[in-house]
Amino acid sequence: MQLPEQPVAGQPDTTIRCNADQLMAAINEIGQATYHRDETPLPVVGSAPPVEQPGRASMSQRAVDRNVTILTSSILTLAAGGAASAVLWSSGHANETVIAWICGGVVAVPVALTLPVLALKGLMKNAREVAEAAPTPVTNHFHGTVHHDSRTVTSTTRGVIANTRNQTYS
Numbered sequence: 001m002q003l004p005e006q007p008v009a010g011q012p013d014t015t016i017r018c019n020a021d022q023l024m025a026a027i028n029e030i031g032q033a034t035y036h037r038d039e040t041p042l043p044v045v046g047s048a049p050p051v052e053q054p055g056r057a058s059m060s061q062r063a064v065d066r067n068v069t070i071l072t073s074s075i076l077t078l079a080a081g082g083a084a085s086a087v088l089w090s091s092g093h094a095n096e097t098v099i100a101w102i103c104g105g106v107v108a109v110p111v112a113l114t115l116p117v118l119a120l121k122g123l124m125k126n127a128r129e130v131a132e133a134a135p136t137p138v139t140n141h142f143h144g145t146v147h148h149d150s151r152t153v154t155s156t157t158r159g160v161i162a163n164t165r166n167q168t169y170s
Contacts, residue, residue: 052058059067088094152169 085099088099153166154169155164155166157164
């Protein structure tokens with residue numbers, strides 16, 4: 001039986017060195033680059049206007065908010081109508097007049113509540129815009145004797161050589 005060679009102090013292990021040489025030889029055999037650079041030119045952006053893409057049309061944030069409000073309101077109205085229909089069907093008292101009043105009430109109550117709120121909101125918005133557009137008031141403070149001159153001056157200029165005559169009216 002032969003004992004394995006003992007590494008000499010300060011010298012690398014021969015098996016590790018042999019494995020590293022085999023790995024480097026395999027990499028050199030491949031000979032291919034490990035990266036790829038795409039040299040094709042980027043597309044030119046022209047002056048053509050954007051084209052609407054298929055699908056849902058783009059909307060403003062305000063339109064999206066209103067759409068969400070409409071959808072949630074319709075779901076709530078459907079739930080209330082379904083509950084009322086289930087109660088009438090289970091009780092056996094489904095009368096056309098009662099159903100008409102219930103369905104009309106479900107629509108009329110939110111409308112009756114939202115119309116004054118929307119009108120008040122519009123009034124407040126208009127009042128705020130008017131207040132912001134109004135000129136700021138000018139307040140003058142005088143100390144001592146003040147003389148107020150209320151004369152009106154009109155001027156006319158006539159002739160090839162301009163001659164201005166001012167007239168003062170009290």
